[in-house]
Amino acid sequence: MNKITLLTLSTPVILLGACTRAVGPGAMVRDRAQYSESLNDSWKDQTLLNIVKLRYADPPTFVDIGSIVASYTLQQSANVGGTIQSPNGSAVLGAAGSFSNSPTITYTPLTGAKFIQSLMTPLPPASVFFAIQSGFPADVILFASVSSINGLRNQETTFQGIIPADPDFHRVRHLMRKIQLSGAVRIYVKQDEKKETTSLMSFRTEEISPETLADIRELRRLLHLNPDAHEFKLVYAPISSSDAEVAVITRSVLSLMRTMSAQVEVPDEDLTAHRAFSGLEQAQGETKDLLRLIRIHSSKSRPPNAFVTVFYRGVYFWIDDSDLASKEMFSLMVLFFTLADTGERENLPLITIPAK
Numbered sequence: 001m002n003k004i005t006l007l008t009l010s011t012p013v014i015l016l017g018a019c020t021r022a023v024g025p026g027a028m029v030r031d032r033a034q035y036s037e038s039l040n041d042s043w044k045d046q047t048l049l050n051i052v053k054l055r056y057a058d059p060p061t062f063v064d065i066g067s068i069v070a071s072y073t074l075q076q077s078a079n080v081g082g083t084i085q086s087p088n089g090s091a092v093l094g095a096a097g098s099f100s101n102s103p104t105i106t107y108t109p110l111t112g113a114k115f116i117q118s119l120m121t122p123l124p125p126a127s128v129f130f131a132i133q134s135g136f137p138a139d140v141i142l143f144a145s146v147s148s149i150n151g152l153r154n155q156e157t158t159f160q161g162i163i164p165a166d167p168d169f170h171r172v173r174h175l176m177r178k179i180q181l182s183g184a185v186r187i188y189v190k191q192d193e194k195k196e197t198t199s200l201m202s203f204r205t206e207e208i209s210p211e212t213l214a215d216i217r218e219l220r221r222l223l224h225l226n227p228d229a230h231e232f233k234l235v236y237a238p239i240s241s242s243d244a245e246v247a248v249i250t251r252s253v254l255s256l257m258r259t260m261s262a263q264v265e266v267p268d269e270d271l272t273a274h275r276a277f278s279g280l281e282q283a284q285g286e287t288k289d290l291l292r293l294i295r296i297h298s299s300k301s302r303p304p305n306a307f308v309t310v311f312y313r314g315v316y317f318w319i320d321d322s323d324l325a326s327k328e329m330f331s332l333m334v335l336f337f338t339l340a341d342t343g344e345r346e347n348l349p350l351i352t353i354p355a356k
Helices: 017-021 025-055 112-120 125-133 138-145 167-182 210-222 253-261 268-272 280-284 324-340
Strands: 063-084 089-109 146-149 156-158 161-163 185-191 197-203 231-236 245-250 297-299 306-312 315-320
Touching (some): 025 063, 025 253, 025 315, 125 138, 125 197, 125 231, 138 167, 146 167, 156 253, 167 185, 167 210, 306 324
Antiparallel strands (some): 063 089, 185 197, 197 231
């Protein structure tokens, strides 16, 4: 009699583990971080490209991200079949699955009123000083975003050349930075009897060092402020109407970008052929009073260590990753875009994503 051997088969449970982890709550952390990084890199590239384009008298173009919708589809199946026989056994196993990711991204060009509001409208003086109150360096903020303060003019850049700043303007911003570090300056909003809001700046005089008191007195003198007043009203104006006002003319984002564009290093052949207007390099040969706001390099080959790089007219333009001052100034552009956007938010369309 033949001996019969029976083979026992265990039914497998096949799960597409990797695909399962790619959707649902597990995907939120990964997707949010990756989309955030991509948005950040996109804004950096777009901003630098437009700064470079302004050096070549090429009009800037901005495209905003309207919305990002990521739709996932996961399908999985498994099957098992087998034949048991003696003395040999055989089995057939099978699995099938599919995974798809279909993101939808909408782009909105900045045109018309949105362009004017975001790029051409001067920054609100209160927002500029609130940025200082929030801890951003006062000397950097004032140098980048202010054209004049109580009649003292900042360095200005035009297509015809660069105008040096009033010496007292640089002294004012350095004093503001020292007073800021001491904690003696305060920016706040106050309502009057008519429920109208006013932005104010004040200097604390109690429990501060004699050196800070001397800095505050010098700052009051340079700005022609009342030495005994405790509050000063922030207004948008070329000059103050009283010794209790701080009159500020702020720059627009587009004006700041034009200032930065004059400091882009461009190939000599482009300057010789008049494809790009003269910048800071030529102006510094005429006067030593000009200060650099940002340093943007250019090269024919792609730089190995760059904070941001764009390719334009056959040349790479970039900011060195070790240049902290230029990186800080460039990163402020994102802040200034936010400060310039003071209008009401538009109602975005409601999007329903079906679950599959």
